[in-house]
Amino acid sequence: MTREIKSVAVLGAGTMGTGIAGLAAEKNCKVLLLDTSMEAAEKALDRIINGRPPAIDTPGKEANITLGTLADDLKKIANYDWICEAVIEDLDTKRTLFERFEPLRKDGSVVSTNTSGIPLSDITEGMPDRLLKDIAVTHFFNPVKIMKLCELVPGEKTDAEVINVFHAYLGGEMGKGVVNAKDTVNFIGNRIGCFWMLRGLHAATDARGNGLSQERIDALMSAPVGLPPTGLYGLIDLIGLDIMDFVGKNLEINLPEGDMGADYTKFPAAEHAMLERGQLGRKTGGGFYRVSKLDDGSKKKEAFDLNTGDWRDAEKVTLDVTAGVMFEDNADGQFSWDIMGSTLAYAANLIPAISDDIVNVDRAMRWGFAWGKGPFELLDALGPLQFLKKYRANGHAPKILEVLEAAGAETFYKDGEFLGLDGKYHAMPAE
Numbered sequence: 001m002t003r004e005i006k007s008v009a010v011l012g013a014g015t016m017g018t019g020i021a022g023l024a025a026e027k028n029c030k031v032l033l034l035d036t037s038m039e040a041a042e043k044a045l046d047r048i049i050n051g052r053p054p055a056i057d058t059p060g061k062e063a064n065i066t067l068g069t070l071a072d073d074l075k076k077i078a079n080y081d082w083i084c085e086a087v088i089e090d091l092d093t094k095r096t097l098f099e100r101f102e103p104l105r106k107d108g109s110v111v112s113t114n115t116s117g118i119p120l121s122d123i124t125e126g127m128p129d130r131l132l133k134d135i136a137v138t139h140f141f142n143p144v145k146i147m148k149l150c151e152l153v154p155g156e157k158t159d160a161e162v163i164n165v166f167h168a169y170l171g172g173e174m175g176k177g178v179v180n181a182k183d184t185v186n187f188i189g190n191r192i193g194c195f196w197m198l199r200g201l202h203a204a205t206d207a208r209g210n211g212l213s214q215e216r217i218d219a220l221m222s223a224p225v226g227l228p229p230t231g232l233y234g235l236i237d238l239i240g241l242d243i244m245d246f247v248g249k250n251l252e253i254n255l256p257e258g259d260m261g262a263d264y265t266k267f268p269a270a271e272h273a274m275l276e277r278g279q280l281g282r283k284t285g286g287g288f289y290r291v292s293k294l295d296d297g298s299k300k301k302e303a304f305d306l307n308t309g310d311w312r313d314a315e316k317v318t319l320d321v322t323a324g325v326m327f328e329d330n331a332d333g334q335f336s337w338d339i340m341g342s343t344l345a346y347a348a349n350l351i352p353a354i355s356d357d358i359v360n361v362d363r364a365m366r367w368g369f370a371w372g373k374g375p376f377e378l379l380d381a382l383g384p385l386q387f388l389k390k391y392r393a394n395g396h397a398p399k400i401l402e403v404l405e406a407a408g409a410e411t412f413y414k415d416g417e418f419l420g421l422d423g424k425y426h427a428m429p430a431e
Contacts, residue, residue: 407423
């Protein structure tokens with residue numbers, strides 16, 4: 001049986017479901033979009049067409065989308081090649097839906113869940129063997145149309161042909177940057193990115209005690225290390241403290257024993273107080289920052305001072321430093337090492353647990369979190385051996401760094417090749 005994707009049934013018309021449905025329709029794929037009610041489905045289609053930005057670029061492509069409800073139209077999935085589950089991030093909800101639709105789909109169809117962090121093994125535990133062979137995680141990043149990354153995660157029994165079909169469609173028709181991840185909590189991008197944010201809040205608490213302002217903290221965690229201009233606090237404002245709290249609780253339950261992130265799943269006191277009073281970020285009109293429009297039409301940016309608990313005018317901070325600041329013996333260097341140094345070590349410690357190679361990790365962070373350089377590319381810019389020397393003074397070195405040292409290598413990438421766990425350089429996989 002030769003499988004290919006020419007149609008997709010998207011189950012769940014929330015933010016991610018509409019994004020996936022819109023992109024598929026834009027690429028002339030026949031789409032069935034189902035939600036809890038026809039009203040909800042119709043509102044989703046309106047967002048696809050008229051959202052900011054719209055999920056479809058070409059007028060008329062919405063004709064590729066058929067709407068329905070999960071209660072009345074689930075049987076229609078029998079006519080679709082790819083069944084993509086995109087309901088709320090709740091294990092019981094997902095499992096119940098899988099149990100309902102599995103008998104209804106046709107032989108030869110492929111199945112995926114868009115979970116952002118629930119292990120596939122938990123979702124499919126005890127499910128029929130046919131499903132176990134045909135399923136994978138296809139984790140898109142939001143907004144689907146814009147973000148390049150899609151993490152592809154097979155289950156223990158997933159057929160290689162199914163993964164090949166997803167690779168071909170996601171990377172070909174949809175134009176995604178597909179990375180191969182493993183079935184571990186939060187996969188690659190969110191595992192490292194959320195560690196950076198949650199560890200960062202704790203490191204920033206110490207840094208504020210050492211005299212650094214929130215604006216300086218964000219400035220250090222933007223251009224100098226090749227990260228977006230939002231920095232730490234600005235990014236969490238964009239995501240929402242409530243979402244980060246949900247992420248932290250999920251990590252607290254699912255992180256493996258001894259994981260470096262286990263100490264940072266809960267917010268520091270000041271951020272927890274913000275969460276409790278509903279000061280969540282941009283969605284509530286302000287979090288760590290807020291912007292207001294003045295009578296003359298200009299805008300005023302304010303910062304919520306975590307030390308005083310008061311709003312004040314935001315500072316403009318300009319820095320002339322590079323990522324090498326983390327090796328400096330001052331407050332800037334200590335903070336940068338605490339957050340970025342620990343994040344680079346965390347990423348290195350996760351090889352091969354979350355990925356068999358460094359390339360998929362670097363691509364995930366560039367394509368999913370808009371890092372200028374992935375963790376291992378950034379280590380190359382810093383000098384891996386210099387980083388290793390400093391890190392060893394604080395604790396046990398990650399295996400992949402010890403592999404580099406033992407191989408007599410100076411960088412993870414060289415002449416278009418990457419260093420593997422075997423201490424040898426290998427050809428770069430195609431994007």
